[in-house]
Amino acid sequence: MEELLTVAAVARRLGIAPATLRTWDRRYGLGPTNHEEGNHRKYHPHDVARLMVMRRLIASGVSASDAADQALEHKGQVSLRSTELKFVDRSDLVSAIHRSAVALDRDFVVSSLTKDIKKNGVIRSWQEVIVPVLTSIGHTWATSGNGIEVEHFLSEILQSIMRERTAKITTPVNPHPVLLAAVGEELHCLALHALAAALAEKNIESYFLGSRTPHEAICAVIKRTAPPAIFLWAQLPVNAKPKFFNELPNVRPAPRVVLGGPGWNPKECTKVAVAQDLSSACLEIERAVGL
Numbered sequence: 001m002e003e004l005l006t007v008a009a010v011a012r013r014l015g016i017a018p019a020t021l022r023t024w025d026r027r028y029g030l031g032p033t034n035h036e037e038g039n040h041r042k043y044h045p046h047d048v049a050r051l052m053v054m055r056r057l058i059a060s061g062v063s064a065s066d067a068a069d070q071a072l073e074h075k076g077q078v079s080l081r082s083t084e085l086k087f088v089d090r091s092d093l094v095s096a097i098h099r100s101a102v103a104l105d106r107d108f109v110v111s112s113l114t115k116d117i118k119k120n121g122v123i124r125s126w127q128e129v130i131v132p133v134l135t136s137i138g139h140t141w142a143t144s145g146n147g148i149e150v151e152h153f154l155s156e157i158l159q160s161i162m163r164e165r166t167a168k169i170t171t172p173v174n175p176h177p178v179l180l181a182a183v184g185e186e187l188h189c190l191a192l193h194a195l196a197a198a199l200a201e202k203n204i205e206s207y208f209l210g211s212r213t214p215h216e217a218i219c220a221v222i223k224r225t226a227p228p229a230i231f232l233w234a235q236l237p238v239n240a241k242p243k244f245f246n247e248l249p250n251v252r253p254a255p256r257v258v259l260g261g262p263g264w265n266p267k268e269c270t271k272v273a274v275a276q277d278l279s280s281a282c283l284e285i286e287r288a289v290g291l
Contacts (some may be wrong), residue, residue, distance in 0.1 A: 004042035028068035122198040165197035172205035181213035184239030229288035234263030256288035
């Protein structure tokens with residue numbers, strides 16, 4: 001016996017309103033199979049599969065009518081992770097991921113980002129797709145006060161994807177890992193996760209200390225491991241204090257200190273390297289490890 005799902009259950013699974021399901025049924029014929037007038041709508045698994053195709057295509061930018069035509073032709077089951085969508089333009093991918101993040105469609109976001117990173121690498125995906133999506137979501141929250149849950153939802157996904165990429169490092173080219181840390185009370189460290197993953201693609205190993213790293217912890221790791229490079233991240237000016245790079249312990253060979261993030265004041269950072277983006281941060285660290 002196949003499990004039949006109610007309108008509410010299907011709506012939760014797809015991340016859409018129950019009223020949308022009724023509209024798709026009335027307008028496009030994407031309703032439950034063998035539904036009898038007067039009875040509650042109950043969806044078969046293959047009904048849900050067609051609705052998933054509909055939902056996914058609309059998220060990618062396909063018009064509702066065209067998406068319905070393709071969904072009606074679909075037969076059998078469908079996996080959210082396996083549905084293939086091709087994007088002609090990078091902005092289309094950005095829009096699709098943004099819409100899916102707002103709809104809390106985790107499978108689509110994970111599948112799309114993982115596929116794009118595998119094809120284009122962490123740096124390009126970060127700069128051309130991820131940053132625009134994060135910027136758009138942040139703008140919505142700043143202007144309307146809505147969407148904080150979307151930002152947290154997407155951040156958690158990104159951290160998971162980047163950690164997975166970082167763990168795939170095979171034989172490190174650097175005998176001593178580089179050090180990555182967010183200074184002061186800095187909580188925003190997605191860029192650090194991206195940097196660790198981008199370095200791992202080049203087989204550069206790193207110690208990831210993450211957000212709110214105490215200065216004492218940074219100094220202790222430097223003394224114990226003598227990293228070839230130290231990358232310090234500050235999103236906010238309140239956390240970007242010169243002491244974090246001026247008061248580091250002396251070790252030999254001397255590590256290359258690289259700063260990243262909009263919090264740093266360039267006038268106070270003339271004695272260290274300042275990376276403007278993920279690509280330049282990687283280049284600075286590559287030089288430090290001798291690549």
